[in-house]
Amino acid sequence: MTQKVAVLGTGKIGEALLSGMIRGGWAPADLLVTARRQERAEELRTRYGVTPVSNQEAAKTADTLILTVKPQDMGVLLDELAPHVPADRLVISGAAGIPIAFFEDRLAAGTPVVRVMTNTPALVDEAMSVISAGSHATADHLAHAEEIFGAVGKTLRVPESQQDACTALSGSGPAYFFYLVEAMTDAGILLGLPRDKAHDLIVQSAIGAATMLRDSGEHPVRLRENVTSPAGTTINAIRELENHGVRAALIAALEAARDRSRELASGTKD
Ligand SMILES: NC(=O)C1=CN([C@@H]2O[C@H](COP(=O)(O)OP(=O)(O)OC[C@H]3O[C@@H](n4cnc5c(N)ncnc54)[C@H](OP(=O)(O)O)[C@@H]3O)[C@@H](O)[C@H]2O)C=CC1
Numbered sequence: 001m002t003q004k005v006a007v008l009g010t011g012k013i014g015e016a017l018l019s020g021m022i023r024g025g026w027a028p029a030d031l032l033v034t035a036r037r038q039e040r041a042e043e044l045r046t047r048y049g050v051t052p053v054s055n056q057e058a059a060k061t062a063d064t065l066i067l068t069v070k071p072q073d074m075g076v077l078l079d080e081l082a083p084h085v086p087a088d089r090l091v092i093s094g095a096a097g098i099p100i101a102f103f104e105d106r107l108a109a110g111t112p113v114v115r116v117m118t119n120t121p122a123l124v125d126e127a128m129s130v131i132s133a134g135s136h137a138t139a140d141h142l143a144h145a146e147e148i149f150g151a152v153g154k155t156l157r158v159p160e161s162q163q164d165a166c167t168a169l170s171g172s173g174p175a176y177f178f179y180l181v182e183a184m185t186d187a188g189i190l191l192g193l194p195r196d197k198a199h200d201l202i203v204q205s206a207i208g209a210a211t212m213l214r215d216s217g218e219h220p221v222r223l224r225e226n227v228t229s230p231a232g233t234t235i236n237a238i239r240e241l242e243n244h245g246v247r248a249a250l251i252a253a254l255e256a257a258r259d260r261s262r263e264l265a266s267g268t269k270d
């Protein structure tokens with residue numbers, strides 16, 4: 001029997017996942033979407049050939065429900081859904097911070113829940129998605145979640161206790177790299193390069209470095225040492241990074257992101 005999957009609250013992450021599933025071979029006819037605004041629902045229908053439905057209709061007809069609203073909107077969505085979700089449906093949450101217990105407490109007893117934290121490189125099939133099982137989720141439910149999120153990149157199973165840390169590392173992670181590229185491009189401007197050239201130099205360096213990190217099998221320290229010649233240029237830059245506490249700043253930044261993920265647990269905190 002065909003498995004229907006519904007993405008509820010199809011914004012940036014929901015659409016990234018939806019488009020990846022279609023690239024990965026899911027038939028648009030088996031995909032349902034929900035949106036808060038009619039105009040957005042029609043946009044998704046036109047762009048992907050999927051069927052927009054109400055949240056209630058999705059709850060009744062889809063075998064798997066993927067909830068991708070903001071954490072602050074999850075309570076309202078669940079209030080609307082809970083009376084209509086049969087207990088044999090798989091519910092997957094893509095929201096930061098919200099614990100599995102939040103869903104299990106509101107849905108019918110025994111409903112399988114899986115929590116996933118993905119990231120925006122899902123748009124280019126290079127996502128990192130971390131997956132945790134709720135107390136009623138079986139190996140088959142986890143495998144189904146991996147099949148869905150595997151369409152847009154890598155997946156990794158983690159205990160739920162690590163989800164907030166993973167959110168800080170890989171959920172938010174792309175933003176830190178975009179920020180670094182922005183800052184390094186500004187440095188290029190300071191050094192007298194045109195912005196477009198500075199951008200291209202930094203982006204290609206980032207792609208090269210990322211590919212080496214993934215494919216060389218070398219530790220990042222060794223890769224950095226290989227760039228850092230005695231009495232050369234790089235060590236002067238590294239000394240400035242250390243003087244400005246960049247390593248400590250990154251550690252503190254990710255700790256703050258982890259803490260915010262914990263704060264979002266109530267599903268109501270603005
Ligand atoms: N952005 C990111 O990099 C990542 C985000 N996440 C998580 O993914 C989730 C979504 O984030 P993101 O895609 O950025 O947010 P968006 O705001 O882009 O998407 C959420 C969508 O849900 C819609 N929505 C809200 N309430 C309802 C409802 N009751 N019924 C139907 N649709 C509804 C919103 O409608 P409207 O357009 O009207 O506001 C919006 O389109 C969050 O929980 C976030 O924590 C996880 C990993 C990475």
Ligand SMILES: O=C(O)[C@@H]1CCC=N1
Pocket residue numbers: 096167171172
């Ligand atoms: O900033 C956020 O809250 C979301 C979750 C992870 C990435 N973006």
